[in-house]
Amino acid sequence: MATMKDVAKLAGVSTSTVSHVMNLTRFVSEDIAKRVQDAARELNYSGPSAVARSLKTCRTNTIGMLVTTSTNPFYAEVVRGVEQACYQQGYNLILCNTEGDVQRLKRSLSTLVERRVDGLIMMCAMLEGEDAALYERLKKLPVVVMDWGEADFPCDRIQGHSRKGGQLATQYLLDKGHRHIGCITGPRNRQQADLRYQGFADAMTDAGLTINPDWMIESNFESDGGKAAFASLFANVEHDKSRLPSALFVCNDMMAIGVLHAAQNAGIKVPQELSIIGYDDIHLARYMNPALTTIHQSKGKLGAEAVNALLARLQDPTLAPQFMDIEPSVVERDSVQILK
Known part of the structure:
Protein backbone atom coordinates (compact mmCIF):
# COMPACT_ATOMS: atom_id res chain seq x y z
CA MET A 1 0.00 0.00 0.00
CA ALA A 2 1.34 3.40 -0.98
CA THR A 3 2.39 5.82 1.75
CA MET A 4 2.67 9.60 1.95
CA LYS A 5 6.43 9.24 1.42
CA ASP A 6 5.78 7.40 -1.84
CA VAL A 7 3.50 10.21 -3.05
CA ALA A 8 6.05 12.87 -2.03
CA LYS A 9 8.84 11.07 -3.90
CA LEU A 10 6.78 10.69 -7.10
CA ALA A 11 5.58 14.31 -6.98
CA GLY A 12 9.03 15.67 -6.12
CA VAL A 13 7.88 17.46 -2.97
CA SER A 14 8.22 17.06 0.79
CA THR A 15 5.91 14.87 2.86
CA SER A 16 4.69 18.00 4.66
CA THR A 17 3.56 19.46 1.32
CA VAL A 18 1.66 16.23 0.56
CA SER A 19 0.06 16.48 4.00
CA HIS A 20 -1.03 20.08 3.39
CA VAL A 21 -2.54 19.17 0.01
CA MET A 22 -4.39 16.11 1.34
CA ASN A 23 -5.56 17.76 4.55
CA LEU A 24 -6.28 21.24 3.10
CA THR A 25 -4.33 22.81 5.98
CA ARG A 26 -2.35 25.37 4.02
CA PHE A 27 -2.51 27.05 0.63
CA VAL A 28 -0.37 25.27 -1.94
CA SER A 29 0.11 26.55 -5.49
CA GLU A 30 -2.18 25.04 -8.11
CA ASP A 31 0.74 23.49 -9.99
CA ILE A 32 2.17 21.72 -6.92
CA ALA A 33 -1.27 20.63 -5.73
CA LYS A 34 -1.92 19.06 -9.15
CA ARG A 35 1.40 17.19 -9.04
CA VAL A 36 0.56 15.78 -5.62
CA GLN A 37 -2.98 14.85 -6.65
CA ASP A 38 -1.76 13.18 -9.87
CA ALA A 39 0.84 11.20 -7.92
CA ALA A 40 -1.75 10.14 -5.34
CA ARG A 41 -4.07 8.93 -8.09
CA GLU A 42 -1.29 7.03 -9.84
CA LEU A 43 -0.36 5.29 -6.58
CA ASN A 44 -4.00 4.85 -5.52
CA TYR A 45 -3.29 6.81 -2.32
CA SER A 46 -6.34 8.47 -0.73
CA GLY A 47 -4.88 9.81 2.49
CA PRO A 48 -6.87 10.38 5.68
CA SER A 49 -10.62 10.73 5.22
CA ALA A 50 -12.35 14.05 5.70
CA VAL A 51 -14.29 12.59 8.64
CA ALA A 52 -11.11 11.42 10.36
CA ARG A 53 -9.48 14.83 9.81
CA SER A 54 -12.46 16.69 11.21
CA LEU A 55 -12.61 14.48 14.33
CA LYS A 56 -8.91 15.07 14.94
CA THR A 57 -8.82 18.82 14.33
CA CYS A 58 -12.43 19.79 15.24
CA ARG A 59 -12.48 21.51 11.84
CA THR A 60 -14.11 20.45 8.60
CA ASN A 61 -12.46 23.11 6.41
CA THR A 62 -15.94 23.87 5.14
CA ILE A 63 -17.81 27.19 5.10
CA GLY A 64 -21.57 27.47 4.71
CA MET A 65 -23.22 30.29 2.78
CA LEU A 66 -26.89 31.29 2.80
CA VAL A 67 -28.04 33.48 -0.08
CA THR A 68 -31.41 34.67 -1.33
CA THR A 69 -32.02 33.30 -4.81
CA SER A 70 -32.65 36.06 -7.30
CA THR A 71 -32.57 36.69 -11.03
CA ASN A 72 -30.04 39.41 -10.18
CA PRO A 73 -26.57 38.29 -11.38
CA PHE A 74 -25.08 40.40 -8.56
CA TYR A 75 -25.58 37.47 -6.18
CA ALA A 76 -23.96 34.96 -8.52
CA GLU A 77 -20.96 37.26 -8.95
CA VAL A 78 -20.55 37.63 -5.17
CA VAL A 79 -20.85 33.86 -4.68
CA ARG A 80 -18.13 33.39 -7.30
CA GLY A 81 -15.89 35.69 -5.25
CA VAL A 82 -16.59 33.67 -2.10
CA GLU A 83 -15.90 30.37 -3.91
CA GLN A 84 -12.61 31.69 -5.31
CA ALA A 85 -11.48 32.93 -1.88
CA CYS A 86 -12.43 29.60 -0.27
CA TYR A 87 -10.47 27.69 -2.91
CA GLN A 88 -7.39 29.86 -2.43
CA GLN A 89 -7.56 29.31 1.35
CA GLY A 90 -8.08 25.55 1.07
CA TYR A 91 -11.74 25.58 2.14
CA ASN A 92 -14.86 24.01 0.67
CA LEU A 93 -18.14 25.90 0.34
CA ILE A 94 -21.68 24.62 0.91
CA LEU A 95 -24.18 27.00 -0.72
CA CYS A 96 -27.83 27.10 0.35
CA ASN A 97 -30.49 29.18 -1.44
CA THR A 98 -33.27 30.41 0.83
CA GLU A 99 -35.62 31.60 -1.96
CA GLY A 100 -36.68 34.31 0.52
CA ASP A 101 -38.60 31.62 2.47
CA VAL A 102 -38.37 31.54 6.28
CA GLN A 103 -38.82 27.76 6.51
CA ARG A 104 -36.06 27.14 3.96
CA LEU A 105 -33.80 29.53 5.88
CA LYS A 106 -34.43 27.69 9.16
CA ARG A 107 -33.91 24.28 7.57
CA SER A 108 -30.71 25.40 5.83
CA LEU A 109 -29.32 26.86 9.05
CA SER A 110 -30.00 23.59 10.87
CA THR A 111 -28.42 21.55 8.07
CA LEU A 112 -25.25 23.64 8.00
CA VAL A 113 -24.87 23.45 11.78
CA GLU A 114 -25.38 19.67 11.70
CA ARG A 115 -22.72 19.37 8.99
CA ARG A 116 -20.35 21.12 11.36
CA VAL A 117 -19.30 23.94 9.05
CA ASP A 118 -16.45 26.01 10.48
CA GLY A 119 -18.23 29.30 9.78
CA LEU A 120 -21.20 30.83 8.07
CA ILE A 121 -21.69 33.64 5.52
CA MET A 122 -25.20 35.08 5.30
CA MET A 123 -26.46 37.09 2.34
CA CYS A 124 -30.19 36.79 2.91
CA ALA A 125 -33.08 38.14 4.98
CA MET A 126 -32.78 37.47 8.71
CA LEU A 127 -35.19 35.62 10.97
CA GLU A 128 -37.29 37.76 13.28
CA GLY A 129 -39.23 37.35 16.51
CA GLU A 130 -39.40 33.86 18.00
CA ASP A 131 -37.76 32.35 14.92
CA ALA A 132 -34.60 34.32 15.69
CA ALA A 133 -33.99 31.98 18.65
CA LEU A 134 -32.42 29.64 16.10
CA TYR A 135 -29.44 31.97 16.09
CA GLU A 136 -28.67 30.77 19.61
CA ARG A 137 -27.22 27.70 17.93
CA LEU A 138 -24.75 29.94 16.12
CA LYS A 139 -23.19 31.58 19.17
CA LYS A 140 -20.03 29.49 18.93
CA LEU A 141 -19.95 29.65 15.13
CA PRO A 142 -18.24 32.56 13.34
CA VAL A 143 -20.80 34.41 11.22
CA VAL A 144 -20.32 37.11 8.57
CA VAL A 145 -23.33 39.05 7.28
CA MET A 146 -22.76 40.33 3.74
CA ASP A 147 -24.27 43.42 2.12
CA TRP A 148 -27.67 43.04 3.76
CA GLY A 149 -28.02 45.05 6.94
CA GLU A 150 -28.38 44.76 10.67
CA ALA A 151 -28.24 41.46 12.57
CA ASP A 152 -29.50 40.79 16.10
CA PHE A 153 -26.53 38.64 17.10
CA PRO A 154 -22.73 39.18 17.28
CA CYS A 155 -21.17 38.90 13.84
CA ASP A 156 -18.83 40.53 11.36
CA ARG A 157 -20.38 42.59 8.57
CA ILE A 158 -19.05 43.26 5.07
CA GLN A 159 -21.03 45.50 2.75
CA GLY A 160 -20.90 48.08 0.01
CA HIS A 161 -20.96 51.73 1.11
CA GLN A 297 -18.82 47.72 -6.14
CA SER A 298 -16.32 44.90 -6.27
CA LYS A 299 -18.18 41.61 -5.93
CA GLY A 300 -14.89 39.72 -5.81
CA LYS A 301 -13.67 41.89 -2.95
CA LEU A 302 -16.96 41.50 -1.08
CA GLY A 303 -16.57 37.73 -1.28
CA ALA A 304 -12.89 37.70 -0.40
CA GLU A 305 -13.30 40.02 2.60
CA ALA A 306 -16.16 37.90 3.93
CA VAL A 307 -14.02 34.76 3.80
CA ASN A 308 -11.00 36.58 5.28
CA ALA A 309 -13.11 37.92 8.17
CA LEU A 310 -14.43 34.43 8.87
CA LEU A 311 -10.95 32.86 8.88
CA ALA A 312 -9.58 35.65 11.09
CA ARG A 313 -12.29 34.92 13.67
CA LEU A 314 -11.55 31.19 13.48
CA GLN A 315 -7.94 31.99 14.36
CA ASP A 316 -8.90 34.43 17.14
CA PRO A 317 -12.49 34.13 18.45
CA THR A 318 -11.87 37.05 20.86
CA LEU A 319 -11.66 39.62 18.05
CA ALA A 320 -14.16 42.48 18.30
CA PRO A 321 -16.87 42.35 15.61
CA GLN A 322 -15.54 43.78 12.35
CA PHE A 323 -17.41 46.14 10.05
CA MET A 324 -16.11 46.88 6.57
CA ASP A 325 -17.49 49.05 3.78
CA ILE A 326 -16.39 48.32 0.20
CA GLU A 327 -15.84 51.67 -1.51
CA PRO A 328 -17.97 52.33 -4.63
CA SER A 329 -16.94 54.14 -7.81
CA VAL A 330 -18.59 55.41 -11.01
CA VAL A 331 -18.22 53.39 -14.22
CA GLU A 332 -18.93 55.72 -17.15
CA ARG A 333 -20.51 54.21 -20.25
CA ASP A 334 -23.18 55.46 -22.68
CA SER A 335 -26.53 55.79 -20.86
CA VAL A 336 -26.10 59.35 -19.54
CA GLN A 337 -26.41 62.42 -21.78
CA ILE A 338 -24.27 65.49 -21.14
CA LEU A 339 -26.54 68.55 -20.99
CA LYS A 340 -25.20 71.91 -22.15
Whole structure:
Protein backbone atom coordinates (compact mmCIF):
# COMPACT_ATOMS: atom_id res chain seq x y z
CA MET A 1 0.00 0.00 0.00
CA ALA A 2 1.34 3.40 -0.98
CA THR A 3 2.39 5.82 1.75
CA MET A 4 2.67 9.60 1.95
CA LYS A 5 6.43 9.24 1.42
CA ASP A 6 5.78 7.40 -1.84
CA VAL A 7 3.50 10.21 -3.05
CA ALA A 8 6.05 12.87 -2.03
CA LYS A 9 8.84 11.07 -3.90
CA LEU A 10 6.78 10.69 -7.10
CA ALA A 11 5.58 14.31 -6.98
CA GLY A 12 9.03 15.67 -6.12
CA VAL A 13 7.88 17.46 -2.97
CA SER A 14 8.22 17.06 0.79
CA THR A 15 5.91 14.87 2.86
CA SER A 16 4.69 18.00 4.66
CA THR A 17 3.56 19.46 1.32
CA VAL A 18 1.66 16.23 0.56
CA SER A 19 0.06 16.48 4.00
CA HIS A 20 -1.03 20.08 3.39
CA VAL A 21 -2.54 19.17 0.01
CA MET A 22 -4.39 16.11 1.34
CA ASN A 23 -5.56 17.76 4.55
CA LEU A 24 -6.28 21.24 3.10
CA THR A 25 -4.33 22.81 5.98
CA ARG A 26 -2.35 25.37 4.02
CA PHE A 27 -2.51 27.05 0.63
CA VAL A 28 -0.37 25.27 -1.94
CA SER A 29 0.11 26.55 -5.49
CA GLU A 30 -2.18 25.04 -8.11
CA ASP A 31 0.74 23.49 -9.99
CA ILE A 32 2.17 21.72 -6.92
CA ALA A 33 -1.27 20.63 -5.73
CA LYS A 34 -1.92 19.06 -9.15
CA ARG A 35 1.40 17.19 -9.04
CA VAL A 36 0.56 15.78 -5.62
CA GLN A 37 -2.98 14.85 -6.65
CA ASP A 38 -1.76 13.18 -9.87
CA ALA A 39 0.84 11.20 -7.92
CA ALA A 40 -1.75 10.14 -5.34
CA ARG A 41 -4.07 8.93 -8.09
CA GLU A 42 -1.29 7.03 -9.84
CA LEU A 43 -0.36 5.29 -6.58
CA ASN A 44 -4.00 4.85 -5.52
CA TYR A 45 -3.29 6.81 -2.32
CA SER A 46 -6.34 8.47 -0.73
CA GLY A 47 -4.88 9.81 2.49
CA PRO A 48 -6.87 10.38 5.68
CA SER A 49 -10.62 10.73 5.22
CA ALA A 50 -12.35 14.05 5.70
CA VAL A 51 -14.29 12.59 8.64
CA ALA A 52 -11.11 11.42 10.36
CA ARG A 53 -9.48 14.83 9.81
CA SER A 54 -12.46 16.69 11.21
CA LEU A 55 -12.61 14.48 14.33
CA LYS A 56 -8.91 15.07 14.94
CA THR A 57 -8.82 18.82 14.33
CA CYS A 58 -12.43 19.79 15.24
CA ARG A 59 -12.48 21.51 11.84
CA THR A 60 -14.11 20.45 8.60
CA ASN A 61 -12.46 23.11 6.41
CA THR A 62 -15.94 23.87 5.14
CA ILE A 63 -17.81 27.19 5.10
CA GLY A 64 -21.57 27.47 4.71
CA MET A 65 -23.22 30.29 2.78
CA LEU A 66 -26.89 31.29 2.80
CA VAL A 67 -28.04 33.48 -0.08
CA THR A 68 -31.41 34.67 -1.33
CA THR A 69 -32.02 33.30 -4.81
CA SER A 70 -32.65 36.06 -7.30
CA THR A 71 -32.57 36.69 -11.03
CA ASN A 72 -30.04 39.41 -10.18
CA PRO A 73 -26.57 38.29 -11.38
CA PHE A 74 -25.08 40.40 -8.56
CA TYR A 75 -25.58 37.47 -6.18
CA ALA A 76 -23.96 34.96 -8.52
CA GLU A 77 -20.96 37.26 -8.95
CA VAL A 78 -20.55 37.63 -5.17
CA VAL A 79 -20.85 33.86 -4.68
CA ARG A 80 -18.13 33.39 -7.30
CA GLY A 81 -15.89 35.69 -5.25
CA VAL A 82 -16.59 33.67 -2.10
CA GLU A 83 -15.90 30.37 -3.91
CA GLN A 84 -12.61 31.69 -5.31
CA ALA A 85 -11.48 32.93 -1.88
CA CYS A 86 -12.43 29.60 -0.27
CA TYR A 87 -10.47 27.69 -2.91
CA GLN A 88 -7.39 29.86 -2.43
CA GLN A 89 -7.56 29.31 1.35
CA GLY A 90 -8.08 25.55 1.07
CA TYR A 91 -11.74 25.58 2.14
CA ASN A 92 -14.86 24.01 0.67
CA LEU A 93 -18.14 25.90 0.34
CA ILE A 94 -21.68 24.62 0.91
CA LEU A 95 -24.18 27.00 -0.72
CA CYS A 96 -27.83 27.10 0.35
CA ASN A 97 -30.49 29.18 -1.44
CA THR A 98 -33.27 30.41 0.83
CA GLU A 99 -35.62 31.60 -1.96
CA GLY A 100 -36.68 34.31 0.52
CA ASP A 101 -38.60 31.62 2.47
CA VAL A 102 -38.37 31.54 6.28
CA GLN A 103 -38.82 27.76 6.51
CA ARG A 104 -36.06 27.14 3.96
CA LEU A 105 -33.80 29.53 5.88
CA LYS A 106 -34.43 27.69 9.16
CA ARG A 107 -33.91 24.28 7.57
CA SER A 108 -30.71 25.40 5.83
CA LEU A 109 -29.32 26.86 9.05
CA SER A 110 -30.00 23.59 10.87
CA THR A 111 -28.42 21.55 8.07
CA LEU A 112 -25.25 23.64 8.00
CA VAL A 113 -24.87 23.45 11.78
CA GLU A 114 -25.38 19.67 11.70
CA ARG A 115 -22.72 19.37 8.99
CA ARG A 116 -20.35 21.12 11.36
CA VAL A 117 -19.30 23.94 9.05
CA ASP A 118 -16.45 26.01 10.48
CA GLY A 119 -18.23 29.30 9.78
CA LEU A 120 -21.20 30.83 8.07
CA ILE A 121 -21.69 33.64 5.52
CA MET A 122 -25.20 35.08 5.30
CA MET A 123 -26.46 37.09 2.34
CA CYS A 124 -30.19 36.79 2.91
CA ALA A 125 -33.08 38.14 4.98
CA MET A 126 -32.78 37.47 8.71
CA LEU A 127 -35.19 35.62 10.97
CA GLU A 128 -37.29 37.76 13.28
CA GLY A 129 -39.23 37.35 16.51
CA GLU A 130 -39.40 33.86 18.00
CA ASP A 131 -37.76 32.35 14.92
CA ALA A 132 -34.60 34.32 15.69
CA ALA A 133 -33.99 31.98 18.65
CA LEU A 134 -32.42 29.64 16.10
CA TYR A 135 -29.44 31.97 16.09
CA GLU A 136 -28.67 30.77 19.61
CA ARG A 137 -27.22 27.70 17.93
CA LEU A 138 -24.75 29.94 16.12
CA LYS A 139 -23.19 31.58 19.17
CA LYS A 140 -20.03 29.49 18.93
CA LEU A 141 -19.95 29.65 15.13
CA PRO A 142 -18.24 32.56 13.34
CA VAL A 143 -20.80 34.41 11.22
CA VAL A 144 -20.32 37.11 8.57
CA VAL A 145 -23.33 39.05 7.28
CA MET A 146 -22.76 40.33 3.74
CA ASP A 147 -24.27 43.42 2.12
CA TRP A 148 -27.67 43.04 3.76
CA GLY A 149 -28.02 45.05 6.94
CA GLU A 150 -28.38 44.76 10.67
CA ALA A 151 -28.24 41.46 12.57
CA ASP A 152 -29.50 40.79 16.10
CA PHE A 153 -26.53 38.64 17.10
CA PRO A 154 -22.73 39.18 17.28
CA CYS A 155 -21.17 38.90 13.84
CA ASP A 156 -18.83 40.53 11.36
CA ARG A 157 -20.38 42.59 8.57
CA ILE A 158 -19.05 43.26 5.07
CA GLN A 159 -21.03 45.50 2.75
CA GLY A 160 -20.90 48.08 0.01
CA HIS A 161 -20.96 51.73 1.11
CA SER A 162 -24.46 52.26 -0.26
CA ARG A 163 -25.09 55.80 0.98
CA LYS A 164 -21.86 57.01 -0.59
CA GLY A 165 -22.70 55.09 -3.77
CA GLY A 166 -26.10 56.77 -4.01
CA GLN A 167 -24.47 60.16 -3.54
CA LEU A 168 -21.83 59.39 -6.19
CA ALA A 169 -24.49 58.34 -8.73
CA THR A 170 -26.56 61.48 -8.19
CA GLN A 171 -23.54 63.77 -8.17
CA TYR A 172 -22.44 62.25 -11.48
CA LEU A 173 -25.79 63.22 -13.01
CA LEU A 174 -25.50 66.70 -11.53
CA ASP A 175 -21.99 67.07 -12.93
CA LYS A 176 -23.34 66.21 -16.38
CA GLY A 177 -25.76 69.13 -16.15
CA HIS A 178 -28.93 67.35 -14.98
CA ARG A 179 -31.22 69.14 -12.53
CA HIS A 180 -34.47 67.24 -13.06
CA ILE A 181 -33.54 63.92 -11.49
CA GLY A 182 -35.76 61.05 -10.37
CA CYS A 183 -34.96 57.92 -8.37
CA ILE A 184 -36.20 54.34 -8.51
CA THR A 185 -35.37 52.59 -5.26
CA GLY A 186 -35.46 49.02 -4.04
CA PRO A 187 -37.71 48.10 -1.09
CA ARG A 188 -37.14 50.90 1.43
CA ASN A 189 -37.39 48.47 4.36
CA ARG A 190 -34.13 46.97 3.09
CA GLN A 191 -31.18 48.86 4.55
CA GLN A 192 -29.15 48.93 1.33
CA ALA A 193 -32.09 50.35 -0.65
CA ASP A 194 -32.77 53.02 1.94
CA LEU A 195 -29.10 54.01 2.18
CA ARG A 196 -28.87 54.44 -1.60
CA TYR A 197 -31.93 56.66 -1.51
CA GLN A 198 -30.41 58.67 1.36
CA GLY A 199 -27.28 59.20 -0.75
CA PHE A 200 -29.51 60.46 -3.58
CA ALA A 201 -31.30 62.83 -1.18
CA ASP A 202 -27.96 64.06 0.24
CA ALA A 203 -26.69 65.04 -3.22
CA MET A 204 -29.97 66.71 -4.19
CA THR A 205 -30.07 68.69 -0.95
CA ASP A 206 -26.43 69.76 -1.30
CA ALA A 207 -27.24 71.00 -4.82
CA GLY A 208 -30.21 73.01 -3.50
CA LEU A 209 -32.70 70.93 -5.51
CA THR A 210 -36.17 69.77 -4.50
CA ILE A 211 -37.09 66.10 -4.88
CA ASN A 212 -40.20 65.70 -7.04
CA PRO A 213 -42.46 62.99 -5.51
CA ASP A 214 -43.84 62.13 -8.96
CA TRP A 215 -40.33 61.04 -9.93
CA MET A 216 -39.82 58.82 -6.86
CA ILE A 217 -40.81 55.14 -7.26
CA GLU A 218 -40.17 52.21 -4.90
CA SER A 219 -39.75 48.78 -6.51
CA ASN A 220 -38.28 45.31 -5.94
CA PHE A 221 -34.65 45.19 -7.21
CA GLU A 222 -35.62 42.91 -10.15
CA SER A 223 -35.83 43.72 -13.86
CA ASP A 224 -39.62 43.32 -13.87
CA GLY A 225 -39.71 45.76 -10.96
CA GLY A 226 -37.78 48.28 -13.06
CA LYS A 227 -40.25 47.84 -15.89
CA ALA A 228 -43.21 48.33 -13.53
CA ALA A 229 -41.51 51.32 -11.88
CA PHE A 230 -41.09 53.07 -15.22
CA ALA A 231 -44.78 52.40 -16.01
CA SER A 232 -45.73 54.08 -12.72
CA LEU A 233 -43.41 57.00 -13.38
CA PHE A 234 -44.81 57.48 -16.88
CA ALA A 235 -48.36 57.31 -15.52
CA ASN A 236 -47.48 59.95 -12.89
CA VAL A 237 -46.60 62.41 -15.66
CA GLU A 238 -49.68 61.41 -17.68
CA HIS A 239 -47.57 59.87 -20.47
CA ASP A 240 -46.15 63.29 -21.34
CA LYS A 241 -42.45 62.87 -22.22
CA SER A 242 -41.82 66.54 -21.60
CA ARG A 243 -42.74 66.08 -17.92
CA LEU A 244 -40.33 63.21 -17.33
CA PRO A 245 -37.09 63.89 -15.43
CA SER A 246 -34.05 64.31 -17.63
CA ALA A 247 -32.26 61.58 -15.66
CA LEU A 248 -32.96 58.67 -13.32
CA PHE A 249 -30.83 57.13 -10.61
CA VAL A 250 -31.99 53.51 -10.54
CA CYS A 251 -30.75 51.79 -7.40
CA ASN A 252 -29.54 48.57 -9.00
CA ASP A 253 -28.60 47.41 -12.49
CA MET A 254 -31.36 44.83 -12.88
CA MET A 255 -34.05 47.46 -12.32
CA ALA A 256 -32.13 49.81 -14.62
CA ILE A 257 -32.25 47.19 -17.37
CA GLY A 258 -36.02 46.90 -16.89
CA VAL A 259 -36.36 50.70 -17.01
CA LEU A 260 -34.23 50.89 -20.16
CA HIS A 261 -36.37 48.27 -21.88
CA ALA A 262 -39.67 49.91 -20.83
CA ALA A 263 -38.51 53.39 -21.85
CA GLN A 264 -37.45 52.23 -25.29
CA ASN A 265 -40.77 50.41 -25.74
CA ALA A 266 -42.52 53.69 -24.89
CA GLY A 267 -40.58 55.45 -27.65
CA ILE A 268 -38.28 57.31 -25.27
CA LYS A 269 -34.67 57.48 -26.41
CA VAL A 270 -31.93 56.70 -23.89
CA PRO A 271 -29.92 58.79 -23.22
CA GLN A 272 -31.15 61.54 -25.56
CA GLU A 273 -34.51 61.92 -23.79
CA LEU A 274 -33.86 60.07 -20.55
CA SER A 275 -30.49 59.39 -18.95
CA ILE A 276 -30.09 56.37 -16.66
CA ILE A 277 -27.43 55.44 -14.12
CA GLY A 278 -27.60 52.08 -12.34
CA TYR A 279 -25.87 50.45 -9.38
CA ASP A 280 -23.76 47.25 -8.92
CA ASP A 281 -21.89 47.07 -12.27
CA ILE A 282 -23.04 43.55 -13.05
CA HIS A 283 -21.27 41.91 -16.00
CA LEU A 284 -24.34 42.29 -18.23
CA ALA A 285 -24.41 46.09 -17.82
CA ARG A 286 -21.65 46.72 -20.35
CA TYR A 287 -23.53 44.80 -23.05
CA MET A 288 -26.81 46.74 -22.88
CA ASN A 289 -27.77 49.14 -25.66
CA PRO A 290 -26.75 51.74 -24.68
CA ALA A 291 -24.11 50.34 -22.33
CA LEU A 292 -25.16 51.18 -18.79
CA THR A 293 -23.35 53.81 -16.74
CA THR A 294 -23.40 52.49 -13.18
CA ILE A 295 -21.87 52.40 -9.71
CA HIS A 296 -19.23 49.71 -9.32
CA GLN A 297 -18.82 47.72 -6.14
CA SER A 298 -16.32 44.90 -6.27
CA LYS A 299 -18.18 41.61 -5.93
CA GLY A 300 -14.89 39.72 -5.81
CA LYS A 301 -13.67 41.89 -2.95
CA LEU A 302 -16.96 41.50 -1.08
CA GLY A 303 -16.57 37.73 -1.28
CA ALA A 304 -12.89 37.70 -0.40
CA GLU A 305 -13.30 40.02 2.60
CA ALA A 306 -16.16 37.90 3.93
CA VAL A 307 -14.02 34.76 3.80
CA ASN A 308 -11.00 36.58 5.28
CA ALA A 309 -13.11 37.92 8.17
CA LEU A 310 -14.43 34.43 8.87
CA LEU A 311 -10.95 32.86 8.88
CA ALA A 312 -9.58 35.65 11.09
CA ARG A 313 -12.29 34.92 13.67
CA LEU A 314 -11.55 31.19 13.48
CA GLN A 315 -7.94 31.99 14.36
CA ASP A 316 -8.90 34.43 17.14
CA PRO A 317 -12.49 34.13 18.45
CA THR A 318 -11.87 37.05 20.86
CA LEU A 319 -11.66 39.62 18.05
CA ALA A 320 -14.16 42.48 18.30
CA PRO A 321 -16.87 42.35 15.61
CA GLN A 322 -15.54 43.78 12.35
CA PHE A 323 -17.41 46.14 10.05
CA MET A 324 -16.11 46.88 6.57
CA ASP A 325 -17.49 49.05 3.78
CA ILE A 326 -16.39 48.32 0.20
CA GLU A 327 -15.84 51.67 -1.51
CA PRO A 328 -17.97 52.33 -4.63
CA SER A 329 -16.94 54.14 -7.81
CA VAL A 330 -18.59 55.41 -11.01
CA VAL A 331 -18.22 53.39 -14.22
CA GLU A 332 -18.93 55.72 -17.15
CA ARG A 333 -20.51 54.21 -20.25
CA ASP A 334 -23.18 55.46 -22.68
CA SER A 335 -26.53 55.79 -20.86
CA VAL A 336 -26.10 59.35 -19.54
CA GLN A 337 -26.41 62.42 -21.78
CA ILE A 338 -24.27 65.49 -21.14
CA LEU A 339 -26.54 68.55 -20.99
CA LYS A 340 -25.20 71.91 -22.15
